[in-house]
Amino acid sequence: MSEDVAVQRLTPRELRTLFLFESLDDDKLEWLAENGRVEHRAAGDQVYAEGERATCFYVLLGGTIVLRRTVEGAEVDITQTNQRGVYAGATWAYVNEDLPAGEERPYSGSMSAVTDAELFVLDARAFGSTFRRWFPMAAHMLEGIFIGMRASQAIVGQRERLLALGRMSAGLTHELNNPAAAAVRATAALRERVSAMRRKLGALASGALDAETMLRLTDLQEEAVERVATAPDMSPLEASDAEDELIDWLDDHDVTDSWQLAPSLVASAVTVEWLEKVVAALPPEKLESGLRWLTYALDAELLMNEISHSTQRISSLVTAAKQYSQMDRAAHQFVDVHEGLTSTLVMFGPKLTGLTLVKEYDRDLPDVPAYPAELNQVWTNLVDNAIGAMQGSGTLTVRTTREGECVLVEIGDSGPGVPPELRERIFEPFFTTKPVGEGTGLGLDISYRIVGQRHGGDLRVVSEPGDTRFQVRLPLREPPAPAE
16 A cells, blocks of 8 residues: 555645644745644543653644643643644744754653544654745744744843842841841950959949948849849830839939939839839948949940840841751751741841731641752742732731641731732743843743642632732642653
């Protein structure tokens, strides 16, 4: 049996009924008729598989087909259609400049027949070279679009990551500067207080006080220092009233510059009743010197507490930065999502000024298998978008809960919301509603790919004015190794 009998072909007239070929001249239709063939696939047959060499270009003649892509080991339906003339397969066959000789691009997805289907099939290499010969300008332009967009997405994606890193670095630098500056100021003040305390101690011990009085004064000093640790928090009004009471008492006992001593005494929980112990322990002529010595000791204790709090703050910020960057940690591990969310919010510290932060954490959630550094990038993009949407005032809500076999993380804002006509596009590469120069349009695209492709999860948005929530669902199961 000859090839012409074994292989079913279409006539040029039949090819012209397909919208893809309807405008071609007779010579081109003749070439397609001679080089194409008709294939029949039964319901359930796979026409081609994702990742295989893209050797054929397919046009649907009849029946229903479905296109699928694999995401984290699970096949996801991209489209299902029975429209005559739709095409798939080696659609970029004419772009071969960046491939080694003799190789074809892989199929980006798979095609299967849902019902019995009839397909017009062309060899990809022959179709690609002929297309370039027929439409040289169009081939060059489409090739430029394909290669240019791929390169642009890679470059802008890297830029997006660098910009996020820059924002985080600026925030971290600002956050570190405050406690560091406070520690420096407190250290300088402490040096002055210790010096003054040494001089005052020398004056007290010059022989004017006997040994027993010095011991009582030392005991009072220790007792006063212990009161610092238990000092209650006061409102500004309460502190002012307490200072006024102490100033009156000091003035009654002829202590000069009483207004300088009162704030330290109040901050150390010293009361009028306790000061009466000092009166009982010292001769009247040494009361002021003794009180100043005690106040210097209290100042020193308060300043050391300030230094301790500042250095602890620096340490906690460094810990948060380390957690955020996942430095010295395995790339993939089981993680508590709250750790990444908390460290990300710490990085945004200065930008949260003026906003109300609400955290609704379900602390009973199990750990999820994840790439924590990449999840932190998702949290960064979503929190940054939420802050930007509220323009300086509003409520940022971070919520976690369990939803079936997934962990649900919601990052919400009270901004104006996402208009319905834009919700379907916000995850598209390069789409942004920000002014030119303020957004790359890749933050949500990167987040979508990290959640979907790297973690087998889902990212979607629910929005109305005053309540926009980006929902991230992460499966509790261990995902297969993702494609890079």
